[in-house]
Amino acid sequence: MNLGPHAAFIVMSYAAAIAIVAGLVAWVMLDRRRLARELGELDAQGITRRSERTGQEKP
Amino acid sequence: MPLIDLANPSRFLALADRVLPWLTAATVLAFAFGISQAYVAPDDYQQGATVKIMFIHVPAAWLGMLAWGVMSLAALGTLVWRHPLADVAAKAAAPIGAAFTLMCLVTGSLWGRPMWGTYWVWDARLTSVLVLFLMYLGVIALWRTVEDPARAARVAAVLTLVGAINIPIIKFSVDWWNTLHQPASVLRLGGSAIHPTILAPLLVMIAAFTLLFLTLHLAAMRNEIMRRRVRTMLMLQADARA
Numbered sequence: 001m002n003l004g005p006h007a008a009f010i011v012m013s014y015a016a017a018i019a020i021v022a023g024l025v026a027w028v029m030l031d032r033r034r035l036a037r038e039l040g041e042l043d044a045q046g047i048t049r050r051s052e053r054t055g056q057e058k059p
Numbered sequence: 060m061p062l063i064d065l066a067n068p069s070r071f072l073a074l075a076d077r078v079l080p081w082l083t084a085a086t087v088l089a090f091a092f093g094i095s096q097a098y099v100a101p102d103d104y105q106q107g108a109t110v111k112i113m114f115i116h117v118p119a120a121w122l123g124m125l126a127w128g129v130m131s132l133a134a135l136g137t138l139v140w141r142h143p144l145a146d147v148a149a150k151a152a153a154p155i156g157a158a159f160t161l162m163c164l165v166t167g168s169l170w171g172r173p174m175w176g177t178y179w180v181w182d183a184r185l186t187s188v189l190v191l192f193l194m195y196l197g198v199i200a201l202w203r204t205v206e207d208p209a210r211a212a213r214v215a216a217v218l219t220l221v222g223a224i225n226i227p228i229i230k231f232s233v234d235w236w237n238t239l240h241q242p243a244s245v246l247r248l249g250g251s252a253i254h255p256t257i258l259a260p261l262l263v264m265i266a267a268f269t270l271l272f273l274t275l276h277l278a279a280m281r282n283e284i285m286r287r288r289v290r291t292m293l294m295l296q297a298d299a300r301a
Contacts, residue, residue, distance in 0.1 A: 001098065004108040006173040013166040017115045020162045021271070024155060028278045035285040042292040047299075049291055 066144055068284045075281045082274045089267035096260035103257065112170040114261055117245065118268035119162035123191060124226050125272065126156025130198070131223040134216035144280075146212035147287070149219065150202050151279035155272060157195035163188060175239055183232035184240035187225060194222040208287060 003010050093114070103110035129152045136145025167185070168178040179185065198215050205211035233242045244252040251258050 002108070003111070004102070006107065006109050009169045009173050010108060010111050013112045013115060013169045016165045016169070017119070017162055020158050020165075024158050024275055027154070028275055028282065031282045032278070032285070035282055035289060038289045039285060039292070042289065042296065045296070047292045047296050049288065049295065 066142060068144060068147075068287075071144060072281060072284055075277050079274065079277055079281075082270065082277065086267065086270040086274050089263065089270050093260060093263040093267040096263055100257050100260045106174060109170060109173055110257060112166055113257075114264045116163060116166040116170060117261060118265045119159045119166060120188070121265055122268055122272050123156055123160035123163050123188065124229060125269070126152045126159065126276075127191065127195075127219070127223065127226055129276070130156065130219045131226075134219040137212045137216040138220075143209070143212075143287075146208060147280050147283045148276075149212065149215060150208075151283050152276055153195055153198045153202065153215075155275050155279060157192060157199060159268075159272070160188065160192040160195060164192060171239075180239050182238040182240055183236040184229065184238050187229045187232050191222075191225055191229060194218075194225065198222075208290070 097111060097114040100111070100114075102108045130149045133145045133149035133152070136142050137149065164185075167188075171180075172178050198218055201215045201218060202211050205214060230243075232238060233240055245258070245261070253261065
């Protein structure tokens with residue numbers, strides 16, 4: 001594909017867009033991994049929220 | 060499932076877990092199709108191949124404004140119904156909206172240099188989009204500054220609704236003032252000014268970006284609910300130790 005005399009601007013635009021989207025995806029995935037680990041650690045320590053405790057007491 | 064059931068965070072999480080894989084697949088497919096269409100789209104008779112920047116610049120601008128619209132609706136949910144899921148939706152949308160507004164500014168600058176001869180000019184369209192980006196940063200800073208999520212949500216909701224006035228200013232800035240930025244060419248009275256061979260890939264890319272926003276927003280909302288659970292459990296742990 002011939003991008004003409006302004007190819008560098010087109011390539012830089014798409015590179016910037018890819019970098020921003022990749023950053024967003026990484027932020028969401030890494031955040032989820034960290035939060036799941038923290039929740040797992042708290043669960044392992046026997047910490048439960050009131051709603052969960054209420055749920056366990058119900059028949 | 061009745062719609063009101065989704066207001067329960069646990070049910071929302073279960074729904075998000077079911078929907079996200081399908082939404083992700085739809086996003087990937089839409090981008091694959093959109094990029095292939097953009098690749099074969101003809102050059103513009105005036106702008107040449109730089110018109111390909113439009114396929115990411117316009118969807119990014121659309122999402123920058125859409126995210127603020129979502130935050131504004133959520134702000135109403137926070138202030139009127141005081142619903143925690145509305146707080147979650149607003150908080151999760153802010154970084155995503157900021158990122159797409161930044162993408163709009165960067166790609167616009169890179170498009171402006173070869174077409175206008177400058178990366179930046181303080182005209183109404185460019186300045187109002189920069190103001191939108193700064194408002195996103197302000198809202199994100201607010202969420203990070205106020206420790207109590209419910210209080211942060213109310214303050215951020217007020218700022219969001221005040222900032223919503225900027226959205227029509229962005230849209231109509233090119234009509235109200237003399238700007239270097241071109242007038243509206245996709246959504247305008249009398250139909251689109253863009254040739255169908257370029258308009259069709261653009262619309263596909265707008266759909267793909269919108270799906271990407273929905274996917275990221277749903278995933279970020281799921282994370283925010285988990286973050287609040289962690290916070291609650293840490294507070295319970297601290298209470299138990301006290």
